Amino acid sequence: MAVVKLYQSDNFLVVNKPYDMYINSDDENEKNTVACHIAKQDSHRSKSAHPLHFVQRLDYSTSGVLCMALNKTAAASAGRLFEKRLTNKYYLAIVRGHLNFEICDIKYPVGSDQTSPDSSHKMLALTEATRSLCGSPRSAETRFLVLESGYYEDNPVTVVLLKPLTGRRHQLRVHCSAIGHTILGDYTYSDRQDTSPHRMFLHATRLVLPLPKEPLDIQTAEPFFSDSRFTSKWTPLAKKYSYCDKEDFIKVCDVIHQINEIRENYKLFI
Template sequence: MKVSNRIVTEDEADLRLDRWFRRHYPNLTQGALQKLCRTGQVRVDGGRVQTNTRLLPGQNVRIPPMPDVSRPAPPPPPDPHMVREIEKMVIYKDDHLMVLNKPSGLATQGGPGITKHVDMMLDGLRQDEGERPRLVHRIDRDTSGLLLIARTPGVAAKLAAAFRSRDVKKTYWAIVVGRPQPASGVIDQPLAKVGAGGAALVVPVGRDEEDAASAKSEYETIDAAGKKITWLALSPLTGRTHQLRVHCESLGTPILGDPRYGGKTAHPDGFLDQLHLHARELDIPHPAGGRLIVTAPLSAHMRETFRTMGFVAGDTPGPKRIRAKKA
């Protein structure tokens, strides 16, 4: 074994060093990589680095003599029924990414008591001999709508960076109980998590409280049925757990059918008892340049409530790719 060098590719831009090593040397542990960085055996462009260093295309990574770096055995083929199920969720795809329309009730990732989730189904979207697709973000199990999936680690890193820099615009539709006053505005209400595990709740807190996390959401009334039921457009300006659900409750207008927030108010008689929150639109910077706007049709239970209340959603526009302007 001897020292070698590898050049970071365009697709690997913005990957953390430890994730880059995990991609190329899956048997190398985090602890072993930390030691190699600490002792200067791993270097980038000749300089010392830490495991969380983000890489740029064209950089030269020094690879010291490594232990067994053979790739693990390939996973078993995915369940064909699960493949068909997740393929039906795909509403946009290209060489870089895919966008799913997730049904309400399907978890994004695993957890206590969760035996089926989107992440475990992604092998069904793997291209022949290609990378395993990976989640870029999450939405709640009971929320329907758009989920962004990256085809490669490099694309995932670019899209994750766009989420961190708030260069992703997300629009949700919600049916809430009551009518917010004023009809539109910004909810600037810090939040904190109370409890642990599946019983944890997110609650509004004062700005000076120790665990307070800044949370802001825009809301706009699209239509209303008197003072009883309102159709809102919501845009989270931060990304806290259950943010939109708790912010709607803090307005005094909980989301219809919310199983966790809003209490009895969220469950009036005569309506379907499912969460009426839908990730309607994503506007993202495309990894190949320009922007991509994708819109998801409503889930069946929300369509039924729209019909009952006389709300008109209109046609769902197809995906729109806006090319970058040439300089």
């Protein structure tokens, strides 16, 4: 699958990362990486004198907006925004099940899953049930907005907008699993049970970086409903918000910030 450029300047390169692709690898024989694909298109990027600085990370199974700095100064500038939590990241996901709320905050800390091998890097949300199993938990917060409900292969699913307020490893996947609504196609956090979908349905759709000299607001097209492998198995039920057009997606991004206006359908997981 192609790595599509969404934006490029002297300081930054932003691409649409495909699902099931690493961003980079220490294994020189691993070619299924964003870094390798970019090097094929721009040969001088394969040289150590012109490295790519990944200012954010996306899991192997996650697709969407991925930002890289092209020099150390730009990397430091973007890094400070992430450290101070001044960026805004918005993800589309499809989760298993139907939900009894419209918006929620998930504030379970996230740490390592002590029941898994160290090599798996599997994480776990800290709840009353997992207190003895979650290693070195750190605070984590995700906001979750219901967009549309339906069925996938006759099983209930829900399209949601996710906004991470922190950036822990696998945070969105872990938080969705912790509230009983695992992301469709998430092999790892479904205990290796969810194998029928062709991909994991998590996509980084919009990234806002308020850089002082080069503010970025980068968005991809909606990725799921343009894929016949999904739509051939999808049956709609109820839509709460329009979100497939770029203008509509910006509007639902605004909605997810307006928590006080829809408090009656709000739920807190803590």
